[in-house]
Amino acid sequence: MTNLGSLGWVSDQAGYRYQATHPVTGLPWPAIPQALLDIWAAVSGYAPLPQACLVNLYQQGAKMGLHRDENEEDRDAPVVSISLGDSAIFRLGGPERSGPTTSLKLTSGDVVVLGGSSRHFYHGIDRVLAGSSSLVQGGGRINLTMRVVRRPG
Numbered sequence: 775m776t777n778l779g780s781l782g783w784v785s786d787q788a789g790y791r792y793q794a795t796h797p798v799t800g801l802p803w804p805a806i807p808q809a810l811l812d813i814w815a816a817v818s819g820y821a822p823l824p825q826a827c828l829v830n831l832y833q834q835g836a837k838m839g840l841h842r843d844e845n846e847e848d849r850d851a852p853v854v855s856i857s858l859g860d861s862a863i864f865r866l867g868g869p870e871r872s873g874p875t876t877s878l879k880l881t882s883g884d885v886v887v888l889g890g891s892s893r894h895f896y897h898g899i900d901r902v903l904a905g906s907s908s909l910v911q912g913g914g915r916i917n918l919t920m921r922v923v924r925r926p927g
């Protein structure tokens with residue numbers, strides 16, 4: 775897991791938070807490439823640019839439990855997530871953890887926007903379909919998730 779942008783998501787012994795620098799090197803995160811900002815502009819419907827892009831490598835067997843993205847101050851900005859490499863089974867619920875869910879397969883190049891009412895819906899990754907793509911060296915799936923963390927302006 776690593777980050778691009780002016781803020782990165784960090785999780786360590788001290789807990790989890792957004793911060794401007796890499797926790798080991800102390801250096802700023804690399805900028806979010808223009809190609810990703812272009813995708814944000816095309817699909818988010820939100821003028822302010824994302825401050826954070828989480829880069830998460832799902833290796834064999836990796837999952838992400840059902841959760842809501844609620845660590846951002848800006849609750850109005852959508853979350854834009856890009857899937858690369860192996861396909862994954864994405865589970866999307868509603869505002870309540872116990873509510874019904876639907877599953878969909880995300881393949882390489884798919885873009886998911888959690889915006890509007892779905893911004894705070896439960897979601898997760900049930901499993902990654904190992905070997906379904908040769909894009910990522912050594913196999914696996916890379917998820918890029920762009921977020922506006924602090925309220926712009």
Ligand SMILES: O=C(O)CCC(=O)C(=O)O
Pocket residue numbers: 828830838843855857864897898899917919
């Ligand atoms: O990997 C995905 O498609 C979802 C990632 C996610 O929900 C998150 O990073 O909060």
Ligand SMILES: [Fe+2]
Pocket residue numbers: 841842843897
């Ligand atoms: Fe999430």
